[in-house]
Amino acid sequence: MTIRTKRSPQARHPTASAAGPDGPATAPITTNQGVPIADNQTSLKAGPQGPLLLEDFILREKLTHFDHERIPERVVHARGSAAHGYFECEADLRALTRAAPFAGAGKRTPVFVRFSTVAGERGSSDTVRDVRGFAVKFYTEEGNWDLVGNNMPVFFIQDAMKFPDLVHAVRPEPHHGMPQASSAHDTFWDFVSLMPESTHMLCWLMSDRAIPRSYRMMQGFGVHTFRLVNAAGEARMCKFHWTPRAGVHSLVWDEAVKLAGADPDFHRRDLWEAIEAGCFPEWELGLQVFSDAEAADWPFDVLDPTKLIPEELCPLRRVGRLVLHRNPDNFFAETEQVAFCTAHVVPGIDFSEDPLLAGRHHSYLDTQLSRLGGPNFHELPVNAPRLPPVNNQRDGIQRQMVPQGRVAYEPNSLAGGCPFQAGGAGFATWPAPLPDARKLREKPARFAEHHAQARLFLASLDPAEQAHVEEAFRFELARVTVPAIRARVVARLRHVDDGMARRLAAALGMDLPQPAEGDAAGAPNYPHSPRLSQTAYPGDGSVATRKVAILVADGVEGRALPGLAKTLAAAGAVPRVVAPRLGSISLAGKRSLVADASADASPPVLFDAVLLPADPVSLGVLAGLAWVRDFVREHHRHGKTLGLLAGEGQDPALLLGRLGIAPAAALAGVALLGPGDGDTFLRLLSRHRHPDREPPPG
Numbered sequence: 294m295t296i297r298t299k300r301s302p303q304a305r306h307p308t309a310s311a312a313g314p315d316g317p318a319t320a321p322i323t324t325n326q327g328v329p330i331a332d333n334q335t336s337l338k339a340g341p342q343g344p345l346l347l348e349d350f351i352l353r354e355k356l357t358h359f360d361h362e363r364i365p366e367r368v369v370h371a372r373g374s375a376a377h378g379y380f381e382c383e384a385d386l387r388a389l390t391r392a393a394p395f396a397g398a399g400k401r402t403p404v405f406v407r408f409s410t411v412a413g414e415r416g417s418s419d420t421v422r423d424v425r426g427f428a429v430k431f432y433t434e435e436g437n438w439d440l441v442g443n444n445m446p447v448f449f450i451q452d453a454m455k456f457p458d459l460v461h462a463v464r465p466e467p468h469h470g471m472p473q474a475s476s477a478h479d480t481f482w483d484f485v486s487l488m489p490e491s492t493h494m495l496c497w498l499m500s501d502r503a504i505p506r507s508y509r510m511m512q513g514f515g516v517h518t519f520r521l522v523n524a525a526g527e528a529r530m531c532k533f534h535w536t537p538r539a540g541v542h543s544l545v546w547d548e549a550v551k552l553a554g555a556d557p558d559f560h561r562r563d564l565w566e567a568i569e570a571g572c573f574p575e576w577e578l579g580l581q582v583f584s585d586a587e588a589a590d591w592p593f594d595v596l597d598p599t600k601l602i603p604e605e606l607c608p609l610r611r612v613g614r615l616v617l618h619r620n621p622d623n624f625f626a627e628t629e630q631v632a633f634c635t636a637h638v639v640p641g642i643d644f645s646e647d648p649l650l651a652g653r654h655h656s657y658l659d660t661q662l663s664r665l666g667g668p669n670f671h672e673l674p675v676n677a678p679r680l681p682p683v684n685n686q687r688d689g690i691q692r693q694m695v696p697q698g699r700v701a702y703e704p705n706s707l708a709g710g711c712p713f714q715a716g717g718a719g720f721a722t723w724p725a726p727l728p729d730a731r732k733l734r735e736k737p738a739r740f741a742e743h744h745a746q747a748r749l750f751l752a753s754l755d756p757a758e759q760a761h762v763e764e765a766f767r768f769e770l771a772r773v774t775v776p777a778i779r780a781r782v783v784a785r786l787r788h789v790d791d792g793m794a795r796r797l798a799a800a801l802g803m804d805l806p807q808p809a810e811g812d813a814a815g816a817p818n819y820p821h822s823p824r825l826s827q828t829a830y831p832g833d834g835s836v837a838t839r840k841v842a843i844l845v846a847d848g849v850e851g852r853a854l855p856g857l858a859k860t861l862a863a864a865g866a867v868p869r870v871v872a873p874r875l876g877s878i879s880l881a882g883k884r885s886l887v888a889d890a891s892a893d894a895s896p897p898v899l900f901d902a903v904l905l906p907a908d909p910v911s912l913g914v915l916a917g918l919a920w921v922r923d924f925v926r927e928h929h930r931h932g933k934t935l936g937l938l939a940g941e942g943q944d945p946a947l948l949l950g951r952l953g954i955a956p957a958a959a960l961a962g963v964a965l966l967g968p969g970d971g972d973t974f975l976r977l978l979s980r981h982r983h984p985d986r987e988p989p990p991g
Contacts, residue, residue, distance in 0.1 A: 373409035374561040375628040378617035390521035392641030393433035408508040413474025418553035419560035421474040427513030439637040446514040453652015477772035486781035493747040499765035501543035509574040517650040520643040532581040540832020579609035592817035594739040632661040744788040753825040757984035784809040837865030842900040849911035851880040853968035860971030902934035922953040934977040961985040
């Protein structure tokens, strides 16, 4: 009952060996210069027991390459996972933009997508509370376009000048290098407590969006405002949104913490296994398109990256879908070496005057120069455009192309004027009017309001989501050791939700501070925006890749289990028989069942649902096992689907009581099943979680 694997039929990368991923079966091992090696197991010595000889160029080459295998990790977004795929346009958008991916319905553009955490180092855990990167490289016929975004639509700061400070604050504190991949410490909260513009983003960071169930189940946003430019030179402003077909789902905090220990690669493994099984992740691309005049009428500045545009003001327009259908052939060569940059655009995509976006153009390019050794990182296969670049740039470290001819300048006559300028066929910056040409260090007036959209976000969440935000603030602030920092944060939150701020002050054992000063006068009160709650994105109802634990032990009644497992597998779920040990389990009636997961190596947090026989014989066996009681209790507390094979006329509360769950506990998502009730279980499983069963806050 393990997950089935199926490789995508798509062609491998053109640089892969023609004989397959492992190379030609009969080719001898060689040095990097192609010299066949007679013995790759033994160093050259002066006699069997003599010293190693310096002339052993084979040993020196092997060790030297090994010593230089690691490159500097990214300062942020160091831990990532990626996949190949395509973007399919669903409408002809040439009236809006001349960008190649949108040139007609049905057009497909190859992509490479990298997901990542932001704060943690390369070896950190996947399930930490953090922002997630969502970066898409489009390989178009007019060059590469990088849409570099996050899984949240806003950011902490308004100006790139503060980006190094933000990262220094959230990274491990420099005097002792702790904590790793966590914002729950003094320096981060000290910084944001002094930056009121961070308030909106803090609410997103404390929400369920910061601990997604899967990369396949999180949204993506371009964050900044961009411009779309058509062939006539007409421009409209735009925001980019990715919405997962599987729905937007998250972990609960207790689950995320335990997963960090049980499987630090939980998100990476989930993405890889889904693609290998042929369950290709999919997102729809939606655009918010608006004019400068419309933007001027809204009570916020669209160039402020700490603000979003409520969909009630500007609805999303679906324009295409993104499908990931092939895993990388080599993690380092592709996932680690891929280089994204916000300045990588194609004709038809242009920038706004967002001050954070402008700073990212420099920072991303500068980072790649440091990480990948020089200016030729675009020649690495994963970064190379589909059509070779044609220009007069020459030389530099790690140059791989071999330009021919004696001309390396433009204009020229010796090469017939080639390469020549593209003119109207090339990229041309849209001539945006500049309302104020003075040189100054100053923010626009509408950048000064920081709390209205934070209020909107919290008010738009459902009660369970709101409770999770409050719990996250309480946990993070309890880890802050300086009382003055805690007081500044709570004082700021009084502008967002005064009731929550009062409860936080009480939970933290502090006097309620006065509201922070500096809020802009006349801040707008936005209406409720339901699309800000992730409950607005339940997904397509599929249970594909959902892992279901079937709990058994010697002596249980298991006649219905194979049939139910078959029903689950046919729907795309992944049933796993979990028992005290691997191998054959002796069931009642001289039957047996093979367990493919052991209780000690497969903790409950690795599964999305649990199914167990609960007839009198089976319950008598299972209720006596501590690991079964723990398994069921944890699934119940995390709001996951529980299936009890007990037949009609049973009281589910009494059955759960025998498994250690209080009789008064909520029963949402708990199903009494007969042998033919697999569809009932599947319907509950498709909901992902049943928050009515969560314990009250605190």
